[in-house]
Amino acid sequence: MIYDNDAFFEQYKRLRLEDTGLNGKMEEPCMRPMLGDVSGLRVLDIGAGFGHQAAWLKEHNAQAVVALDPSANMFAHATARHAGKGITFVHGYYEDQVFDDPFDLIVSSMALHYVEDLAPFFAKCHGELVEGGHLVFSMEHPVCTANPTGYSEDGGGKFWRLTDYFREGERVQTWFVDGVRKTHRTLSTVINALIAAGFAIRQVEEPAPMDREYPEGEKTTDYFWIRPSIVVIKAGK
Numbered sequence: 001m002i003y004d005n006d007a008f009f010e011q012y013k014r015l016r017l018e019d020t021g022l023n024g025k026m027e028e029p030c031m032r033p034m035l036g037d038v039s040g041l042r043v044l045d046i047g048a049g050f051g052h053q054a055a056w057l058k059e060h061n062a063q064a065v066v067a068l069d070p071s072a073n074m075f076a077h078a079t080a081r082h083a084g085k086g087i088t089f090v091h092g093y094y095e096d097q098v099f100d101d102p103f104d105l106i107v108s109s110m111a112l113h114y115v116e117d118l119a120p121f122f123a124k125c126h127g128e129l130v131e132g133g134h135l136v137f138s139m140e141h142p143v144c145t146a147n148p149t150g151y152s153e154d155g156g157g158k159f160w161r162l163t164d165y166f167r168e169g170e171r172v173q174t175w176f177v178d179g180v181r182k183t184h185r186t187l188s189t190v191i192n193a194l195i196a197a198g199f200a201i202r203q204v205e206e207p208a209p210m211d212r213e214y215p216e217g218e219k220t221t222d223y224f225w226i227r228p229s230i231v232v233i234k235a236g237k
């Protein structure tokens with residue numbers, strides 16, 4: 001569990017808590033409106049991390065919020081940070097959990113690219129939702145996970161080195177530290193896994209930082225404009 005590698009965790013913590021990564025810029029402005037009115041809902045947050053989304057759900061009157069994360073570092077930080085807010089924190093992998101009552105909404109932010117096999121994962125989500133419930137998640141875009149070695153630049157500009165898109169499977173990359181493992185699959189594999197699990201696709205978004213003001217010419221070099229960073233999908237039962 002890379003989030004329990006202390007060198008990684010300290011750097012990720014700085015990125016996330018100072019909000020210099022993707023969350024505040026693109027993920028939250030895109031995903032939160034997709035959740036709809038959460039008041040009165042029983043919600044599960046898979047890969048809850050520091051608990052930002054769980055706290056937001058509670059502030060927006062979700063009836064119950066279960067926030068789950070397998071990282072001991074994340075669990076310790078989130079439970080301390082959000083004590084007394086009525087959030088139920090669970091330490092563990094989603095795949096290992098058994099829940100007595102179904103959820104109205106399952107959310108997951110930027111966690112599913114760490115999951116090796118999405119088919120049983122989505123089937124479990126489907127089984128744990130009420131009829132009419134939704135799964136809304138964001139993940140690293142397959143264009144990024146395909147070849148996570150970054151950008152190149154030549155006289156013609158800055159490019160994302162997209163290759164191996166159709167070679168699905170494990171990717172090992174350097175992100176703060178060596179040996180960060182993610183799973184790459186194509187966008188169609190993700191969407192078809194949802195359909196096979198019984199979901200109907202309600203919305204698919206590839207957010208760009210549209211709200212930012214760009215000086216003349218900057219759009220071509222700002223790396224968020226070069227390729228999609230994340231995909232956000234809403235699926236209904």
Ligand SMILES: C[S@@+](CC[C@H](N)C(=O)[O-])C[C@H]1O[C@@H](n2cnc3c(N)ncnc32)[C@H](O)[C@@H]1O
Pocket residue numbers: 003016023046047048049050051052068069070071074092093094095108109110111114115
């Ligand atoms: C990039 S962090 C995102 C944290 C938080 N959702 C956010 O957006 O700030 C990814 C999180 O997914 C968690 N994770 C990885 N695999 C998981 C799994 N199988 N079940 C639940 N959480 C998982 C990690 O422990 C980590 O905290």
